[in-house]
Amino acid sequence: MPFIEAAGITQHYDLTGPADAPVLLFANSIGTSFHIWDAVMPHLSQRYRILRYDMRGHGLTQATPVTGDSGYSMDMLADDAAGLMDALGIARAHVCGLSIGGMMAQRLAVKAADRVHGLVLCDTAGQIGPPSVWTDRIAAIRARGMSAIAEGVMARWFTAGFRDSRPDQIRGYTAMVARISEDGYVGCAMAIRDADLRADTAGIKAPTLVICGEEDVVTPPDLARELAARIPGARLELLPGAAHIPGVEKPAELAALIDGFLGELT
Ligand SMILES: O=C(O)CC1=CCC(=O)O1
Numbered sequence: 001m002p003f004i005e006a007a008g009i010t011q012h013y014d015l016t017g018p019a020d021a022p023v024l025l026f027a028n029s030i031g032t033s034f035h036i037w038d039a040v041m042p043h044l045s046q047r048y049r050i051l052r053y054d055m056r057g058h059g060l061t062q063a064t065p066v067t068g069d070s071g072y073s074m075d076m077l078a079d080d081a082a083g084l085m086d087a088l089g090i091a092r093a094h095v096c097g098l099s100i101g102g103m104m105a106q107r108l109a110v111k112a113a114d115r116v117h118g119l120v121l122c123d124t125a126g127q128i129g130p131p132s133v134w135t136d137r138i139a140a141i142r143a144r145g146m147s148a149i150a151e152g153v154m155a156r157w158f159t160a161g162f163r164d165s166r167p168d169q170i171r172g173y174t175a176m177v178a179r180i181s182e183d184g185y186v187g188c189a190m191a192i193r194d195a196d197l198r199a200d201t202a203g204i205k206a207p208t209l210v211i212c213g214e215e216d217v218v219t220p221p222d223l224a225r226e227l228a229a230r231i232p233g234a235r236l237e238l239l240p241g242a243a244h245i246p247g248v249e250k251p252a253e254l255a256a257l258i259d260g261f262l263g264e265l266t
Pocket of ligand 1: 028029030031098099100101128153156192218244
């Protein structure tokens with residue numbers, strides 16, 4: 001199982017695909033491990049060298065402690081991704097970020113523009129809020145642990161049809177959330193709470209595709225339209241039959257959008 005010391009923490013990652021193919025880095029949403037991209041892999045791993053990793057405090061990546069109200073920041077998470085690329089000798093990559101992973105990707109594309117070739121922003125926004133959503137969620141977790149939110153987030157992640165037809169998946173993803181380090185989740189929740197990247201995004205130079213599940217209630221299509229409108233030249237695609245995590249619900253369709261866009265750049 002690959003682990004590497006990068007940006008001062010032990011990061012858990014997977015690097016799969018032809019050694020000479022363009023690197024495509026996937027960054028996750030809060031509460032998930034890099035396995036949310038598993039179903040996308042067969043569609044893309046012949047043409048891209050795919051780098052997946054668990055964000056700080058998630059999956060098997062180290063959770064640094066959160067003291068009081070001071071958690072992680074979007075800059076810290078962008079530095080983690082850049083540090084992972086450094087440690088693996090990757091100078092530049094296409095970056096596809098989901099939700100908080102998409103916020104991290106926006107930050108990376110601004111502060112380390114030379115590291116980002118094509119940018120795919122999936123079910124994300126310049127601000128995912130309001131901040132009170134995160135303050136309340138952090139308080140619930142601190143009072144009752146991760147199980148306080150594990151079941152509730154499923155309705156935000158997946159369409160009703162998927163939840164009804166795939167109870168096995170829902171049980172599995174609920175367990176994934178319930179087992180995340182409390183500090184890891186709270187640290188990332190504070191990074192979202194404190195981030196407003198909306199002024200930044202106009203400065204993104206990378207060719208950008210914004211994707212949004214048509215049934216996403218967390219970062220709905222109107223937010224995706226707003227995000228795409230702010231990034232010079234960005235293209236927008238809506239994905240029918242998907243909510244917040246299209247890589248799980250519509251992997252082939254998501255992969256086709258990503259490949260169609262990045263294929264024009266390579
Ligand atoms: O768990 C959620 O509420 C969905 C989400 C918001 C930001 C993120 O990364 O996931």
